Amino acid sequence: MKIGISTWVWTSPLRDEDVARLVPHIAALGFDWIELPIERPAAFDYAQAARLIEVHGLGVSVCAVVGADRDLSHPDAAVRANGMAYLRHCIEAAQLLGAPTVVGPLYAAVGRTWRMGTEERARLLDQIAAHLRELAAYAAARGVALAIEPLNRFETSVINTVAQALELLERVDHPACGLLLDTFHMNIEERAFDQALRQAGAYLRHVHACENDRGAPGSGHVPWTEVGTALRAIGYHGPLVIESFAAEVAAIARAAAIWRPLADSPDALARAGLRFLREHPALLGTAA
Amino acid sequence: MKIGISTWVWTSPLRDEDVARLVPHIAALGFDWIELPIERPAAFDYAQAARLIEVHGLGVSVCAVVGADRDLSHPDAAVRANGMAYLRHCIEAAQLLGAPTVVGPLYAAVGRTWRMGTEERARLLDQIAAHLRELAAYAAARGVALAIEPLNRFETSVINTVAQALELLERVDHPACGLLLDTFHMNIEERAFDQALRQAGAYLRHVHACENDRGAPGSGHVPWTEVGTALRAIGYHGPLVIESFAAEVAAIARAAAIWRPLADSPDALARAGLRFLREHPALLGTAA
Numbered sequence: 105m106k107i108g109i110s111t112w113v114w115t116s117p118l119r120d121e122d123v124a125r126l127v128p129h130i131a132a133l134g135f136d137w138i139e140l141p142i143e144r145p146a147a148f149d150y151a152q153a154a155r156l157i158e159v160h161g162l163g164v165s166v167c168a169v170v171g172a173d174r175d176l177s178h179p180d181a182a183v184r185a186n187g188m189a190y191l192r193h194c195i196e197a198a199q200l201l202g203a204p205t206v207v208g209p210l211y212a213a214v215g216r217t218w219r220m221g222t223e224e225r226a227r228l229l230d231q232i233a234a235h236l237r238e239l240a241a242y243a244a245a246r247g248v249a250l251a252i253e254p255l256n257r258f259e260t261s262v263i264n265t266v267a268q269a270l271e272l273l274e275r276v277d278h279p280a281c282g283l284l285l286d287t288f289h290m291n292i293e294e295r296a297f298d299q300a301l302r303q304a305g306a307y308l309r310h311v312h313a314c315e316n317d318r319g320a321p322g323s324g325h326v327p328w329t330e331v332g333t334a335l336r337a338i339g340y341h342g343p344l345v346i347e348s349f350a351a352e353v354a355a356i357a358r359a360a361a362i363w364r365p366l367a368d369s370p371d372a373l374a375r376a377g378l379r380f381l382r383e384h385p386a387l388l389g390t391a392a
Numbered sequence: 393m394k395i396g397i398s399t400w401v402w403t404s405p406l407r408d409e410d411v412a413r414l415v416p417h418i419a420a421l422g423f424d425w426i427e428l429p430i431e432r433p434a435a436f437d438y439a440q441a442a443r444l445i446e447v448h449g450l451g452v453s454v455c456a457v458v459g460a461d462r463d464l465s466h467p468d469a470a471v472r473a474n475g476m477a478y479l480r481h482c483i484e485a486a487q488l489l490g491a492p493t494v495v496g497p498l499y500a501a502v503g504r505t506w507r508m509g510t511e512e513r514a515r516l517l518d519q520i521a522a523h524l525r526e527l528a529a530y531a532a533a534r535g536v537a538l539a540i541e542p543l544n545r546f547e548t549s550v551i552n553t554v555a556q557a558l559e560l561l562e563r564v565d566h567p568a569c570g571l572l573l574d575t576f577h578m579n580i581e582e583r584a585f586d587q588a589l590r591q592a593g594a595y596l597r598h599v600h601a602c603e604n605d606r607g608a609p610g611s612g613h614v615p616w617t618e619v620g621t622a623l624r625a626i627g628y629h630g631p632l633v634i635e636s637f638a639a640e641v642a643a644i645a646r647a648a649a650i651w652r653p654l655a656d657s658p659d660a661l662a663r664a665g666l667r668f669l670r671e672h673p674a675l676l677g678t679a680a
Contacts, residue, residue: 219646257649258546264651292580293605295612317581324583327613357507361545363552 105388106163107313107381108137108345114370116349116356117143123153131160133374134382137343140201141167145193150200158202163343165310166198168208175213176235177228177262184235191239199246205342206243207251207284207310209260210236211272214359217261228262233275240278251284251310256292258361264293266300273307286312286347287326297327301334311335313344313381319366320373321346322380332386344387346377393676394451395601395669396425396633402658404637404644405431411441419448421662422670425631428489429455433481438488445489451631453598454486456496463501464523465516465550472523479527487534493630494531495539495572495598497548498524499560502647505549516550521563528566539572539598544580546649552581554588561595574600574635575614585615589622599623601632601669607654608661609634610668620674632675634665 111118111126118126118140130138138157157164170176174187194206211232220228236250243250252272254263263269269283283304287297294300301308313331315324322328349360350370357363367373381387399406399414406414406428418426426445445452458464462475482494499520508516524538531538540560542551551557557571571592575585582588589596601619603612610616637648638658645651655661669675 217649217651219642219651256546257651258544261649261651268652291604291613295603295605295607297613315583316579317583319583325579325585325615354507361505361549363505363507363545363549364556 105382106136106343107378108139108163108165108343109135109374109377110139110141110167110345110347112141112350112356113346113348113374114350116141116353118148120148120152123148123156127153127156127160127162130374131162133371134378135162135374137163137165137345139165139167139345139347141169142194142197143169145190150197154201164201164203165343165345166194166201166203166206168194168206168210170209170213172213172216175216176210176232177212188235188239192242195239195243195246195248198248203248205249205251205310207253209253209255209263210239210250211252212260212262214255214259217257217259220261229272229275232262233272236272236276236281237278240276240281244278244280249280249282249309251282253284253286253312254289254293256289264289266294266303270303270307282309283307284310284312286314287331288312288314288316288318291316291326298330298334301331302338305338308338308340308342310342311340311344312347313377314347317366318348318360318362320348320377320380322384323376328384329386332384335387344381346374346381348373393670394424394631395666396427396451396453396631397423397662397665398427398429398455398633398635400429400638400644401634401636401662402638404429404641406436408436408440411436411444415441415444415448415450418662419450421659422666423450423662425451425453425633427453427455427495427633427635429457430482430485431457433478438485442489452489452491453631453633454482454489454491454494456482456494456498458497458501460501460504463504464498464520465500476523476527480530483527483531483534483536486536491536493537493539493598495541497541497543497551498527498538499540500548500550502543502547505545505547508549517560517563520550521560524560524564524569525566528564528569532566532568537568537570537597539570541572541574541600542577542581544577552577554582554591558591558595570597571595572598572600574602575619576600576602576604576606576635579604579614586618586622589619590626593626596626596628596630598630599628599632600635601665602635605654606636606648606650608636608665608668610672611664616672617674620672623675632669634662634669636661
């Protein structure tokens with residue numbers, strides 16, 4: 105069972121010195137996996153990070169950070185083109201890093217929400233799917249896969265639920281484009297964790313294991329037994345990655361709406377979350 | 393046990409013809425209570441509504457709608473003064489309507505979020521508390537009480553949790569200022585429903601009974617047995633009011649981030665929610 109953590113728990117954006125510090129630190133804490141958000145292209149050296157990650161025996165995933173100027177759902181073709189360029193960069197970074205997946209809300213900018221009619225929505229999904237299909241091929245050629253993440257209603261109006269993600273994935277229709285589910289968002293949007301995970305089924309390539317308030321897994325009310333049982337039922341093989349955000353770092357706290365510390369320290373959150381996930385009977389043996 | 397519903401499930405903003413239609417309709421559906429949001433002061437006739445509500449044997453509460461121009465936490469004194477004038481109007485409306493409570497996020501505008509340090513936060517709570525104490529006295533003199541509502545992190549950065557609300561209420565220190573808890577927001581922000589409700593204790597004057605996705609109570613994963621048991625343990629006597637939002641009404645759907653219908657129709661949501669709450673064994677006998 106591979107349990108990972110995002111560097112967002114400690115800092116943002118990542119620079120070479122953060123990678124040099126956090127890769128050994130995360131390995132020493134006992135994690136099997138590290139997730140690296142790419143906020144600014146080439147802000148750290150991917151090949152150098154890859155060597156360090158390999159030395160420390162960690163798995164790795166790349167998290168795409170989709171802001172207003174990189175939005176595949178935007179009406180302006182230049183913004184979409186910029187989104188494509190950014191996501192191709194993330195795929196290349198994943199290849200250099202040895203990461204099997206580029207994950208995140210690849211389909212739309214975080215924080216842009218608007219009301220859509222059924223037809224507008226169908227046209228938009230077609231548009232996004234065409235972009236994602238092209239990216240999936242680009243990724244597959246480099247041994248990388250995409251995992252798109254439904255977000256809660258306050259962060260996007262495009263894909264909030266597994267059911268909506270499947271509408272998009274069926275349009276994309278490429279084996280290198282799957283699904284990331286994050287228990288923080290699921291807790292708001294899904295009527296039942298169990299059903300949503302089973303509905304995701306073989307599409308599920310990545311899981312963000314987060315508490316309902318973004319605190320350490322196990323500190324809130326996410327039904328982990330139900331989650332673990334469903335993950336086992338669908339034969340999930342990917343990692344469980346703790347994603348939370350350092351309340352101390354202004355830019356990330358603002359972006360993720362973190363207004364209070366969710367643990368005594370980033371390390372305390374990491375340690376408590378890891379221990380809980382590692383020892384949870386329903387999660388034991390879930391992931392590969 | 394009084395079970396209520398907000399007119400927001402059907403429409404917004406309320407006009408006289410909506411009141412004339414919805415009061416009999418909500419009574420006929422079997423509810424005991426109606427909640428009336430006041431978006432525009434005097435957009436409907438309070439005395440006339442009061443007569444209709446009395447004829448139909450309903451209890452009633454007033455929901456304050458706190459937008460950017462009515463914000464008690466705003467740095468601009470004119471905006472705060474406008475907020476005070478608006479909330480005094482809501483209190484007068486409650487008195488005319490025969491409503492015991494004015495409820496809602498009275499302390500800050502919905503949708504305004506920003507990062508605060510500990511000292512800035514303490515100063516802000518002092519400022520808000522002074523305003524709320526004045527309003528509580530104004531309300532008490534009219535037989536009305538206030539119930540402030542913590543909102544989730546995407547809608548406010550001022551009060552997200554019961555613990556934070558208590559910090560404010562202790563500063564207000566007036567018996568006519570209590571707490572409203574909404575299970576939708578609690579689901580995101582509270583580590584345990586049970587603990588949060590017990591912490592609220594005697595401060596709790598009002599409950600919004602909502603599913604995790606704002607659908608009909610019972611259709612999602614809110615732990616209603618835990619909620620009902622805790623409400624009974626603290627001797628809660630107020631109503632349980634279903635608050636959801638008509639996905640069909642553009643302004644309200646946008647304001648509440650409702651991007652998909654949460655039931656087949658407003659009536660279907662109301663009927664299913666009422667039946668569930670009425671028949672739930674842990675909720676039976678909870679409220680007066």
